[in-house]
Amino acid sequence: MGGLLGLLDDIAALAKLSAASLDDVSAAAGRATAKAAGVVVDDTAVTPQYLQGVSPERELPIVKQIALGSIRNKLIFILPLALLLNHFLPALLPIILMVGGTYLAFEGAEKVWHKLTGHHDDTPAVAKGPEAEKRIVSGAIRTDLILSAEIMVIALSSVAHQPFWSQLVSLIVVALFITVLVYGVVALLIRMDDIGLRLAQRDSSAMKRLGRGMVVAMPKVLALIGLVGTVAMLWVGGHILLVNLGEEGVGWLNAPYDWVHHVEQRIAASAGALGGALGWGFNTLCSAVVGLAVGSLVVAAVTAFSSRDPKAE
Numbered sequence: 001m002g003g004l005l006g007l008l009d010d011i012a013a014l015a016k017l018s019a020a021s022l023d024d025v026s027a028a029a030g031r032a033t034a035k036a037a038g039v040v041v042d043d044t045a046v047t048p049q050y051l052q053g054v055s056p057e058r059e060l061p062i063v064k065q066i067a068l069g070s071i072r073n074k075l076i077f078i079l080p081l082a083l084l085l086n087h088f089l090p091a092l093l094p095i096i097l098m099v100g101g102t103y104l105a106f107e108g109a110e111k112v113w114h115k116l117t118g119h120h121d122d123t124p125a126v127a128k129g130p131e132a133e134k135r136i137v138s139g140a141i142r143t144d145l146i147l148s149a150e151i152m153v154i155a156l157s158s159v160a161h162q163p164f165w166s167q168l169v170s171l172i173v174v175a176l177f178i179t180v181l182v183y184g185v186v187a188l189l190i191r192m193d194d195i196g197l198r199l200a201q202r203d204s205s206a207m208k209r210l211g212r213g214m215v216v217a218m219p220k221v222l223a224l225i226g227l228v229g230t231v232a233m234l235w236v237g238g239h240i241l242l243v244n245l246g247e248e249g250v251g252w253l254n255a256p257y258d259w260v261h262h263v264e265q266r267i268a269a270s271a272g273a274l275g276g277a278l279g280w281g282f283n284t285l286c287s288a289v290v291g292l293a294v295g296s297l298v299v300a301a302v303t304a305f306s307s308r309d310p311k312a313e
Helices: 002-035 037-051 056-088 092-117 130-158 164-190 192-200 205-248 251-270 272-306
Strands: none
Touching: 037 056, 037 130, 037 164, 037 205, 056 092, 056 130, 056 164, 092 130, 092 205, 092 272, 130 164, 130 205, 164 192, 164 205, 192 205, 205 251, 205 272, 251 272
């Protein structure tokens, strides 16, 4: 009898330990998700611009393909690599992030310069066939790879003190939750006009007005989201470059972010209730300017290289 009671005590203790571990993982995943919230907003804003010109019946299937690609990015590529590098070569993580930040800045700057020069493609992507759709999906997944890497590395930094298995489970939870959140919101946004059409067919005059208003407003909303997505690429790319250069501790490389951070703190301390928001806005503006500058240099280099005539050599 005593042996049975001892076994039950051991089982109860193990159950309590497991419950505590689950609580720790849940809390860590929550903190990691909250810390990465800024990049999540950017990810949500960037994705819909890839669906402009896509026929309505292909929108949700394309979102599904991008979401599956995002899960694959996070769980198969980014998560194992981030954990391994964090354990064996933590100094490489900032360098990888800066490469990704440069790519984001390049994509954002390219869109800005195409808009300013009037260079754009007016033909809807789906009119060109399945190959064009594949290019849309692959382009969105490539961009998602950079944003997902930023999300996962930020999340990793908030659970770095946890044991390995807690880190692993926490990051898996973050990856799944954020992907469902981002692409759920994207799917809702791109189908909002269909919801408006259904409301416009209701008997209620109020529902009809709401539905018509949604249908009229959605093109403008999606255009605004496309603009936000471009700014987000510049902002996140520039911020990655600023922060990681500043953290490298290499002499003058600290200076730009030190200055931005110093001014942000002064604004936050002197502007009263709005200080935090104004300071964040200043930091964001500086990051976007850096992103546009670096991205423009890469655009110029890529354009010069791609315009070279091989026959001239």
